[in-house]
Each structure stands twice: as C-alpha cells, then as structure tokens.
Amino acid sequence: MTSSNAKVVVCGCGHWGKNLVRNFAELGALAGVSDPNQALAGKFAEEYGVPALSWDEVLTSDAGAVAIAAPAELHARLGIAAMRAGKHVYIEKPLALSKADGEALLNVAGETGRRLMVGHLLQYHPAFLALHELVKKGELGRLQYVYSNRLSLGKIRREENVLWSFAPHDISMILALVGEEPDTVTSTFSPILHDKIADTVQVQLKFPSGVCGHIFASWLHPFKEQKLVVIGERGMAVFDDRAGWSEKLTLYRHSINWGGPVPSPNAADAEPVPLPEAEPLKLECQHFIDCVTEDKQPRTDGAEALRVLNVLLAADPAAAKGEGAARFPGVKIHESAYVDDPVTIGEGTRIWHFSHLLGNVDVGKGCSIGQNVVIGPNVKVGDKCKIQNNVSLYDGVELEDGVFCGPSCVFTNVNNPRSEVERKDEFRKTLVKRGASIGANATIVCGHTLGEYSFVAAGATVTKDVPAYALMAGVPAKRIGWMSKAGGRLGADLKCPIDGTQYRESGPDKLEEVTE
CATH class of the missing domain: 2.160.10.10 (Hexapeptide repeat proteins)
Incomplete structure (x- = not known):
C-alpha cells in the first residue's frame, strides 16, 4: 500500500501529462488530477476515480507529491509553490527556461528538504541503463565521441523551438555518460517553417577530457530516428530506440590498428545486449515514488537538470538573454x-x-x-x-x-x-x-x-x-x-x-x- 507521502497529484493532463496520469494510477500512487481545462481534468478524474483539483486545492491536499506537466514557463512558479507547501516535486523537462528559475527551484528544494526530480525520461530506459553500466565498467575504453540523432516528421511546435523540445533528453544522456559538463557549446539553428522558430538544430559539445559530442534534432525529417552512438577506444555501442527489444542496444568491439603508416579498422561482429522489457516512463514514475518513500536523491535531480539547462542556454544564446x-x-x-x-x-x-x-x-x-x-x-x-x-x-x-x-x-x-x-x-x-x-x-x-x-x-x-x-x-x-x-x-x-x-x-x- 502506497503511503500518503508518496501519493501524487498530476498537474497538467495534456499531451504528455495524460501518460503520467496513467502510470501513477497503475502504480497505485495517483491522488488526483489538476488542469486549467476543467473538462479535461474531470474526464481523467472520472476515468481513474480520483478528484479533480484546482491548483489551490492541490497545495492544500493530503498528497505528499505533485507531478507537473505544465508549460515550461510555469515550472518554476508551480514547483516552488508546491515545495513551499510541503510537496515533493516531479517536473517534466526542461527544469526551467532560465538559469535563475532553475537555481531558484534548487534553492527552495534545499530550504524545504523536498525531493526535486526532472523527467529526463531516457535515463530510465533499460537500454540506456545498460549502456551507462557498460561505459562505467570500461567495456568501451576511454570515451572519444558521442552523438545522437532525434529526428521525426512532427509534432511541430509553436511554443518552443526544436532544441528545447527534443534535445534535453540527449543532453542528459551525454552528460551522464561523459561524467562532466562541456566547456565549449556551439550550435546551428535552421528555421524553415517559421522565421523565428527553429525546426532543426545541430549542437556541438567539447568536454574538458577531450570527448566530443554532437546532437542533431529535427521535426522536419522524412522518417523517425532516435539513436545514440557512443565511440570508445576499445569499442562502440548503439542505442537505437526504434529497434525491437532484442536490438535496442548493440555492442561493437571494433578496434583501430595503429601498426602501419595509416590507421586501419578491425571490425567485429555486432553483439546485441540482452535487456528487460519495461516501459521507461513507468520506471521513471516508480523511481520518483521510491525517492519520496525512501528519502533518496533522484537520478535526474535538480542539480542534474540544471547542468542540462546550462547546455541548452549555451546552445541558444537568445534564450539565455531572455x-x-x-x-x-x-x-x-x-x-x-x-x-x-x-x-x-x-x-x-x-x-x-x-x-x-x-x-x-x-x-x-x-x-x-x-x-x-x-x-x-x-x-x-x-x-x-x-x-x-x-x-x-x-x-x-x-x-x-x-x-x-x-x-x-x-x-x-x-x-x-x-x-x-x-x-x-x-x-x-x-x-x-x-x-x-x-x-x-x-x-x-x-x-x-x-x-x-x-x-x-x-x-x-x-x-x-x-x-x-x-x-x-x-x-x-x-x-x-x-x-x-x-x-x-x-x-x-x-x-x-x-x-x-x-x-x-x-x-x-x-x-x-x-x-x-
């Protein structure tokens, strides 16, 4: 039985919030729903047998936690209010839209002793967890290069550009694998459908250790691709989220022969890495509940999310200036x-x-x-x-x-x-x-x-x-x-x-x- 401290009210029942509602309900932790669209909140309240609450009612409810799936410009205000009301807080990515907002959230979490977690979903994917373990154990050797492609046709946004919509997941994964923040961030935006909102972006990262990173994100692409490639001195790995479970994570023990005047590759056979099949969002929601009930720090806590936000702001100088x-x-x-x-x-x-x-x-x-x-x-x-x-x-x-x-x-x-x-x-x-x-x-x-x-x-x-x-x-x-x-x-x-x-x-x- 879930304690009241781990009961969660989901605030925002829209495109992504509805998935949080479903998962917290399936985990037996849903205490209520809230949305400015009262009819939408009422629909989910009836479906899952929980109350539809106003924001003021959320803050005074018995639930010990809130999950916020509201527009990003509201994250700081809602998160701070919830923590000051004694609630643990899960916020969908990104943490905030300014460094000041992000730091304010971290400060209030520290002052109140509340758990603050951000929905960097792919850090909870079984394939990424296995990949992270491979890197940690040194299976790939010293990392040299990491790149990701996050491409699709739509969903096209008008409230944010493709960097803020798509790239937080990839930045979060790359920072976790490399274990440090980049000292150089450059980017190229391409606004195609709208002269002020980028539909594609390329981000280049250079880390103090010498590792290089590259992110290509686009919602104007003929097919869907969600792929993370990690290159090390003793091997390579590919996390392909579009592949079946038996092929989502593949290890290539390729090497480079330095014996001749020109380096030559030694190709090895692909080695699929066995993975447990599980819904990443359910694992993420369970992790949040566990952090609340066991008083432990989330994997994607406020500090981790602020590091991701710093990269986003460095890649988008206009956003950094507000x-x-x-x-x-x-x-x-x-x-x-x-x-x-x-x-x-x-x-x-x-x-x-x-x-x-x-x-x-x-x-x-x-x-x-x-x-x-x-x-x-x-x-x-x-x-x-x-x-x-x-x-x-x-x-x-x-x-x-x-x-x-x-x-x-x-x-x-x-x-x-x-x-x-x-x-x-x-x-x-x-x-x-x-x-x-x-x-x-x-x-x-x-x-x-x-x-x-x-x-x-x-x-x-x-x-x-x-x-x-x-x-x-x-x-x-x-x-x-x-x-x-x-x-x-x-x-x-x-x-x-x-x-x-x-x-x-x-x-x-x-x-x-x-x-x-």
Whole structure:
C-alpha cells in the first residue's frame, strides 16, 4: 500500500501529462488530477476515480507529491509553490527556461528538504541503463565521441523551438555518460517553417577530457530516428530506440590498428545486449515514488537538470538573454528591460526600454508595456492591456483584460504610508476591471475597484469604488457622466456616438448596455 507521502497529484493532463496520469494510477500512487481545462481534468478524474483539483486545492491536499506537466514557463512558479507547501516535486523537462528559475527551484528544494526530480525520461530506459553500466565498467575504453540523432516528421511546435523540445533528453544522456559538463557549446539553428522558430538544430559539445559530442534534432525529417552512438577506444555501442527489444542496444568491439603508416579498422561482429522489457516512463514514475518513500536523491535531480539547462542556454544564446522563443514565445523584450523569475508573459506582448518585471508576475497576451514601467511583485495583468511610460503596478494590483494605464498614473498600496513605519501587512488590493481606462497622472488609492469600461480623467484622484462605465474627474474624483464601451462620452440619450450602442441607467450610479 502506497503511503500518503508518496501519493501524487498530476498537474497538467495534456499531451504528455495524460501518460503520467496513467502510470501513477497503475502504480497505485495517483491522488488526483489538476488542469486549467476543467473538462479535461474531470474526464481523467472520472476515468481513474480520483478528484479533480484546482491548483489551490492541490497545495492544500493530503498528497505528499505533485507531478507537473505544465508549460515550461510555469515550472518554476508551480514547483516552488508546491515545495513551499510541503510537496515533493516531479517536473517534466526542461527544469526551467532560465538559469535563475532553475537555481531558484534548487534553492527552495534545499530550504524545504523536498525531493526535486526532472523527467529526463531516457535515463530510465533499460537500454540506456545498460549502456551507462557498460561505459562505467570500461567495456568501451576511454570515451572519444558521442552523438545522437532525434529526428521525426512532427509534432511541430509553436511554443518552443526544436532544441528545447527534443534535445534535453540527449543532453542528459551525454552528460551522464561523459561524467562532466562541456566547456565549449556551439550550435546551428535552421528555421524553415517559421522565421523565428527553429525546426532543426545541430549542437556541438567539447568536454574538458577531450570527448566530443554532437546532437542533431529535427521535426522536419522524412522518417523517425532516435539513436545514440557512443565511440570508445576499445569499442562502440548503439542505442537505437526504434529497434525491437532484442536490438535496442548493440555492442561493437571494433578496434583501430595503429601498426602501419595509416590507421586501419578491425571490425567485429555486432553483439546485441540482452535487456528487460519495461516501459521507461513507468520506471521513471516508480523511481520518483521510491525517492519520496525512501528519502533518496533522484537520478535526474535538480542539480542534474540544471547542468542540462546550462547546455541548452549555451546552445541558444537568445534564450539565455531572455529574448528568445524558448523563454517567452512570441514576446518582444527590449535589451534594457529586466525580467525577474518567476514571471509569465503571454505571446505578442512587448516590453520597452528600462522596464522591470519583478517576481510572481503574470502578464497576459498582446500587452504593451512602455518605458520605465515597474510591475510587481505579485501583480496580475490581463490580455491586451496598455501600460504607458512611468507607471508602477505594486503588490496587490490586478488589471483585467483590455485595461489602459496612461503615462505616469499612480497606484498606491497602503493608505497612510510612512517611511519609518513598516506596513507591508497592510497592503490593500486594487482591482481594475475589464476595459477600464486611467488617464495620465491620475492616482488610484488602494483598496478600491474600478468597474468595467470606467474612465478616469487625467489628473483625477480615485478614493472610492468606481461604477462600470463611469466618467470620473476631479480631486477627489466624482462621476461627471458616462462613457461607452467604445470610449465615447454619452449624452442625454445614452447612445454611443462612436458605434451607436444604446445604454440605459438601471439604478443609481448604474449603467448597462441595451441588448434586446
């Protein structure tokens, strides 16, 4: 019987997460499922007889561990929150998308004493385990060269390039075999189907011991190939994951004759290496359970995963600078801007000069963040928001979709600040609802809500809740009229002068759109 400490909630039930759900269930360790798509989570919950949980419910559940199969930009945030809630954490590859995120995960694992494991699946494959043992025993002699091909036709991604999608497994295996990190990493990307997302990549590795490595990954290839070749001074080995179990790992005791003026090869017969047939993912999931119950370090722990991440970042310099598709797909970040970790930013968002996003910030899709903007920590910005120059969004501010913040508008977070008095426990939440606009130099005193499509005039000071569609002006701000959803000031007929939409007053300080 599995102890509650080793009971696992799988967070993310999509393309790969569904396989984790199945394996943890078959191992008797599945405690629940969680996914932003509630219908999908409900489907798996019903199939496996476990509860479908919200993320907050995951953190407060009795389960001792979580398995995270979410988008990689969420790994740090979810993993850190889970470990701080006392959970052991399994994270799908890659560990994170930035070194800072990866180091933060390791630091929290150390602080909390929780196990942190990353899904470098092929390190649990029976063929690789046998290959690693051959190398460790010296069957191949001193290693000289290792190369891998990971090729297929699809699945084509748009959220990451082929390096981050395919290569982590191969990097993980090569580092394990060589036993050291490379001191030189070079790469060649080929974006073919999309001008900013590479469909093929070649990575060259040079190790301090002299071993050379090569990785070729592509999702634009006429046939599937998953092959790792290891060359040593006394023999060679091939791990071919597309072959049958009797041929997945083959040893070649070839040698080189150095007796003549030109070296000549001495070929030997192929020797298939017997292997137990087992599903690598099930072995990986069992390993995680064992590490939790037996308090031992995972084979692919956070430190191992950080070494893999370092190679990925060295191979993709744009990602290392936080500008590439690997960290924030489809996001434009000016080189003078700073983005801390953990932060999530939606596709199509632009962040301009000298702006700074602090930790635990969510920014939606299609936003424009102007110059010298500070956001965070603990701030949420919806989709299609426009935040103009010199605006600071402090702890507790939340902007729903489509909010406009004019230049130098001000948000406070405590009502009676004093420089010499600590009042962080008195921060009050400010909610700006969908479509609202705040004019230049306006001040929004904390603890209030600005209603949908409200309009705060330039220089106004808001000291109370603002009704939906209200036009507010003055110090303190008072309602002086109504604004339409399209941004037109409504006259006595309450008809929008821009798009003709009709409105009506349905109560004191209450306006609604006429829909019938």
